[in-house]
Amino acid sequence: MTQDRPPPETTAPQTLRCPDSRFAFVIPVYNHGATVAQVARQAQALGYPVFVVDDGSTDRTPQYLLEIKDVTVLRHAKNEGKGAALMTGFMAASHVADYAVTLDADGQHDPQDVWKLIDAIPAKKRPIIVGARQGMHNTVTDHVPWTSRFGRKFSNFWVRASGGPKLSDTQSGMRIYPLPEAMGLNTKARRFQFEVEILVKAKRRSIPIIEAPISVVYGAEGSRVSHFRPFVDFFRNAKTFTRLIFTRIFIRR
Numbered sequence: 001m002t003q004d005r006p007p008p009e010t011t012a013p014q015t016l017r018c019p020d021s022r023f024a025f026v027i028p029v030y031n032h033g034a035t036v037a038q039v040a041r042q043a044q045a046l047g048y049p050v051f052v053v054d055d056g057s058t059d060r061t062p063q064y065l066l067e068i069k070d071v072t073v074l075r076h077a078k079n080e081g082k083g084a085a086l087m088t089g090f091m092a093a094s095h096v097a098d099y100a101v102t103l104d105a106d107g108q109h110d111p112q113d114v115w116k117l118i119d120a121i122p123a124k125k126r127p128i129i130v131g132a133r134q135g136m137h138n139t140v141t142d143h144v145p146w147t148s149r150f151g152r153k154f155s156n157f158w159v160r161a162s163g164g165p166k167l168s169d170t171q172s173g174m175r176i177y178p179l180p181e182a183m184g185l186n187t188k189a190r191r192f193q194f195e196v197e198i199l200v201k202a203k204r205r206s207i208p209i210i211e212a213p214i215s216v217v218y219g220a221e222g223s224r225v226s227h228f229r230p231f232v233d234f235f236r237n238a239k240t241f242t243r244l245i246f247t248r249i250f251i252r253r
Contacts, residue, residue: 018118023176024049024097025114026089028082029105033061036105040071043103043111051092052105053085083187083194094179104173108133113214117176120212126181127208128199130167131174133216155196155237162244164200165209171195174214181207193240200244 025043029036029052036052044050050071054061056079065073074088086102093100101117103109109131117129155170164170173195185201187194202209 018121021099021121022097023099023101023114023118024051024093025103025111026086026093026100027052027103027105028055028085028089029053029057029061029065030055030079030082030085031057031059031061032105032107033057033059033064035107036061037064037068039103039105039107039109039111040065040068043101043114044068044071046111046114048101049093049096051089053089055079055082055085081189081191081194083190083192083197086194087183087187087190090177090179090183094183098179100177100179100182102173102175102177108216108218109174110215110217113174114176116212116214117174120210121176122208122210125208126178127176127210128178128182128202129176130169130199130209130211131172131214132167132169132211133172133174134213135216158237158241159196159199162200162241163248164196164203164244167199167209167211169211170199172214178207181205188243189236189240191236193236196237197240197244 025046025048027036027040027043027050040050040052052065052071052073054065054073054075056076062073062075065071072092074092076085076088086100089102090100101114103111113131117131120129121127152169152171156167159170160166175195177198182198182202185198185205187197187201189197199209
């Protein structure tokens, strides 16, 4: 992993919520050259530091990121998975922030929704805030892929069965994580499964987990770049949930 430039200034915006806390964006990216620059700029406009973790992209993502000033770009020499990219971003962000705000690089999230997540943080608590994507049932106008609809229901059920929180959208990539607590949960998964495992581990550590509604934007059908592979990731999910259920039933007892 390499770092292209030093962390940006941490001057907070005038509209800052939670004045006693510092926030930073962490954006994992793998071959999203067409959208990541816009996502990073939109996040940057909100006044918080932005860390983009290039997880071994093989397209023009690195070139597009070089065009953005005052964004910290971290690189993995090869693709290690979304969870690994998030952990790299958490480590870097922890030096300048108390919370990491995560965004997917494909443009499905509106960075302005971060205010909804920040406003959901209760006083004197350090929770994980999950952005619950609204309107994903509307397959006609939003072109929501069937894999996203099925995966959301599948994940919600098994997160709960594993002893995790009861949520409506356990697969949402727009979240707020408290640092360094999220880094100390001993998550094993390093790909997509990281985002469900960390919810279960957080629940076991009595870290509050709260949902807040956010918007979601899917472009015309076929225009969104997704690295989710239904069969491969189904078995990876099954392996992760099997491990979590085993530890819930046997080891914890």
